[in-house]
Amino acid sequence: MKQIALDEPAVVIIGSGAGGGTLAYELTQQGIECVVLEAGPYLKNEDYENDEWKAFNQMAWLDPRTTSGSWRIAKDFPSLPAWIVKAVGGTTTHWSGATPRFKEHEFKALSTYGPVEGASLLDWPITLAEMEPYYERAEMAMGSTHRHGRAALPANNNYKVFANGAERIGYKRYATGPYATNAEPYDGRPASIQDGFNFQGDKSGAKWSIMVREIPRALETGLLDLRPDSHVVRITHDASGKADAVIYADKDGNLHRQAARVVCVAGNSIETARLLLLSESTRFPKGLANGSDQVGRNYMRHLTGSVYARFDKPVRMYRGETMAGLIADESRFDPSRGFVGGFYMETISLGPAFLAAFVEPGAWGPDFAEIMSSYANTAGMWIVGEDMPQSDNRITLSSNVRDQWDLPVANVHFDDHPNDVAMREYGYGKAAELYDAVGALGHHRTPPYPSTHNLGTCRMSERAEDGVCDRNGRTHEVANLFISDGSQMTTGAAANPTLTIVALAMRQADYLAGELKRGNL
Amino acid sequence: MEMTRSAPSGSASSVAVETVADRGYKGIPIGLERGSGSRKLLARMIRVMFPHKGIPDAPYIRAAEAVLALACEKPGRQVAFAAAIQDLMNLDFEAMDDAAALDHLRAMSATDFFTQFQGKALLAFYDDPEVWEHLGYEGPSFDKGGYVNRGFNDLDWLPDPRIEEYDGGEQ
Numbered sequence: 185m186k187q188i189a190l191d192e193p194a195v196v197i198i199g200s201g202a203g204g205g206t207l208a209y210e211l212t213q214q215g216i217e218c219v220v221l222e223a224g225p226y227l228k229n230e231d232y233e234n235d236e237w238k239a240f241n242q243m244a245w246l247d248p249r250t251t252s253g254s255w256r257i258a259k260d261f262p263s264l265p266a267w268i269v270k271a272v273g274g275t276t277t278h279w280s281g282a283t284p285r286f287k288e289h290e291f292k293a294l295s296t297y298g299p300v301e302g303a304s305l306l307d308w309p310i311t312l313a314e315m316e317p318y319y320e321r322a323e324m325a326m327g328s329t330h331r332h333g334r335a336a337l338p339a340n341n342n343y344k345v346f347a348n349g350a351e352r353i354g355y356k357r358y359a360t361g362p363y364a365t366n367a368e369p370y371d372g373r374p375a376s377i378q379d380g381f382n383f384q385g386d387k388s389g390a391k392w393s394i395m396v397r398e399i400p401r402a403l404e405t406g407l408l409d410l411r412p413d414s415h416v417v418r419i420t421h422d423a424s425g426k427a428d429a430v431i432y433a434d435k436d437g438n439l440h441r442q443a444a445r446v447v448c449v450a451g452n453s454i455e456t457a458r459l460l461l462l463s464e465s466t467r468f469p470k471g472l473a474n475g476s477d478q479v480g481r482n483y484m485r486h487l488t489g490s491v492y493a494r495f496d497k498p499v500r501m502y503r504g505e506t507m508a509g510l511i512a513d514e515s516r517f518d519p520s521r522g523f524v525g526g527f528y529m530e531t532i533s534l535g536p537a538f539l540a541a542f543v544e545p546g547a548w549g550p551d552f553a554e555i556m557s558s559y560a561n562t563a564g565m566w567i568v569g570e571d572m573p574q575s576d577n578r579i580t581l582s583s584n585v586r587d588q589w590d591l592p593v594a595n596v597h598f599d600d601h602p603n604d605v606a607m608r609e610y611g612y613g614k615a616a617e618l619y620d621a622v623g624a625l626g627h628h629r630t631p632p633y634p635s636t637h638n639l640g641t642c643r644m645s646e647r648a649e650d651g652v653c654d655r656n657g658r659t660h661e662v663a664n665l666f667i668s669d670g671s672q673m674t675t676g677a678a679a680n681p682t683l684t685i686v687a688l689a690m691r692q693a694d695y696l697a698g699e700l701k702r703g704n705l
Numbered sequence: 706m707e708m709t710r711s712a713p714s715g716s717a718s719s720v721a722v723e724t725v726a727d728r729g730y731k732g733i734p735i736g737l738e739r740g741s742g743s744r745k746l747l748a749r750m751i752r753v754m755f756p757h758k759g760i761p762d763a764p765y766i767r768a769a770e771a772v773l774a775l776a777c778e779k780p781g782r783q784v785a786f787a788a789a790i791q792d793l794m795n796l797d798f799e800a801m802d803d804a805a806a807l808d809h810l811r812a813m814s815a816t817d818f819f820t821q822f823q824g825k826a827l828l829a830f831y832d833d834p835e836v837w838e839h840l841g842y843e844g845p846s847f848d849k850g851g852y853v854n855r856g857f858n859d860l861d862w863l864p865d866p867r868i869e870e871y872d873g874g875e876q
């Protein structure tokens with residue numbers, strides 16, 4: 185593997201997930217060397233576990249975090265605001281694979297929805313038209329089904345219930361994708377064996393992840409210096425205010441300093457914001473690139489919720505591709521429903537261990553046992569929609585809790601916006617209607633899980649005072665500092681975010697490569 | 706990392722303090738050792754919390770052991786659990802019928818002891834392969850080739866739906 189000297193000013197990427205891993209792959213394909221610093225270990229498919237808690241404990245980000253605000257997570261899972269992975273490949277190792285694109289109007293949330301009280305909506309400084317070529321490339325890289333001639337995944341049991349219910353209540357836009365797991369062999373990886381464990385890492389390799397595709401290929405170029413177990417604790421800058429190095433702790437807590445020409449932060453929204461806040465200095469007293477005071481603000485997590493329905497006959501939702509079922513009818517913009525923004529419905533399945541923990545946190549007793557007893561006859565769906573950015577929903581540094589390196593942990597503050605609540609209630613109602621139409625005996629409305637989609641804490645904005653970075657993810661204040669993950673998102677749209685994170689990283693790579701070649705960085 | 710919920714403050718220690726004040730340390734099974742009766746009592750509690758008719762005692766006992774192991778991690782927790790368990794023994798909890806036992810648990814459900822107990826018992830009980838089997842979950846599947854040839858699509862009480870996207874255009 186390539187070894188870049190610590191004192192050689194390098195292109196340094198922090199985090200190896202959807203954003204950082206894509207960037208490393210794209211840059212190395214263009215002949216540009218880079219260092220990737222990843223806080224977690226380098227685990228591979230054969231290390232993954234077919235067991236919910238074992239897999240979670242093996243790979244999830246378990247360093248402490250704290251929570252505040254009126255969201256239920258702060259009461260039920262106060263130290264686990266988010267489900268994020270700490271390993272090479274980041275959360276794409278545990279992701280499921282749904283890859284819808286954002287819609288044209290969703291890049292123009294403020295102009296489309298108009299001002300919404302309490303929300304800090306903005307238009308993106310880029311448009312769908314600019315993103316389209318990158319969406320195509322991202323769909324090719326990730327192997328999205330239903331796209332560019334690729335086959336659809338077959339219907340699994342959970343989908344059969346979901347799609348029949350959809351048809352009966354008049355929905356039309358249902359399908360088994362787009363979904364970034366192979367229906368047929370593609371790109372050197374096999375077809376799905378429908379094992380039902382993609383939330384646990386997918387041992388077969390049929391599912392796209394940064395770990396199976398971008399990392400090995402970037403390593404093959406001989407231009408990537410990948411350093412797992414390397415937790416970045418500070419980005420430093422020179423007298424002119426440009427980033428000049430990053431400091432990281434190895435797994436034994438020894439500090440190292442890597443000189444940097446360019447720094448790209450892709451630690452997933454909570455850690456990206458935390459790292460900038462931790463990198464405060466006399467010149468940047470509120471945190472690096474935080475003159476606007478926007479770092480950490482406008483944290484979004486998508487409006488979510490699940491509905492689990494019981495039937496008198498077996499479903500066995502756990503067999504097969506977890507999220508290979510999507511309904512897009514409600515993703516439209518239609519304020520007559522009582523809210524702005526839209527949502528998708530997607531199949532979901534949890535094993536009994538996770539279902540017990542998450543279906544109704546804190547519940548017990550005969551009614552709860554009945555939910556669990558119906559396990560084999562249960563079908564499940566997830567509702568995922570656009571939540572409103574709010575300036576007080578934010579990541580801050582904890583004043584009293586510290587991590588293993590004695591650094592303040594991130595506090596995640598979140599209050600639902602009334603628009604979020606209205607959309608969730610409407611979504612629950614539609615989900616119940618759908619399942620009733622195929623004979624449900626009963627259903628349960630499950631509150632949001634710890635956030636799997638974490639967005640917006642360093643948002644893109646036209647004007648420096650409204651956000652943290654520009655249309656290329658370059659921070660307004662520090663010319664060689666880039667935001668390269670989901671925290672760039674100006675607004676969240678309804679779609680699952682990863683296709684867009686990958687497309688944005690591809691776009692940023694083209695820009696960065698150009699700037700480097702022109703000698704501007 | 707503890708997946709248990711946050712607890713209302715104060716309640717556990719106040720239970721412990723009261724019990725200690727009333728009866729002295731003597732009656733408290735501090736060791737929480739096997740055979741002290743704690744295990745059986747906790748298993749009964751777990752069955753009242755998570756009643757599944759067809760499931761035998763073994764998984765309930767294993768979950769009780771997991772709770773005891775959690776209790777014994779820290780002396781403060783241990784004494785609080787011991788005191789709470791002693792209270793339940795004094796009330797002859799094990800002899801209560803299902804309805805009375807359920808009412809009793811409901812009445813104590815805001816205590817720190819109960820919250821910790823419930824969190825740990827739930828995690829342990831529903832993570833037990835014997836319980837999975839009773840619920841109809843098949844556990845790891847990769848080594849068996851997944852479900853591609855083992856029924857991922859064997860649901861036959863509904864028609865086979867369309868899998869392709871709708872071709873009637875955008876909204």
Ligand SMILES: Cc1cc2nc3c(=O)[nH]c(=O)nc-3n(C[C@H](O)[C@H](O)[C@H](O)COP(=O)(O)OP(=O)(O)OC[C@H]3O[C@@H](n4cnc5c(N)ncnc54)[C@H](O)[C@@H]3O)c2cc1C
Binds near residue numbers: 201202271273417
């Ligand atoms: C169960 C689950 C299912 C999901 N399903 C879907 C889906 O179907 N569709 C979809 O679009 N999205 C899905 N997602 C979300 C998706 O995984 C994330 O949106 C995506 O991975 C985020 O990319 P990222 O680059 O922002 O961060 P990540 O992929 O999380 O990568 C961040 C990486 O940075 C590392 N890091 C953080 N801080 C530091 C530091 N200081 N120093 C060094 N390294 C650091 C982390 O360890 C991590 O590896 C799912 C997520 C989960 C948990």
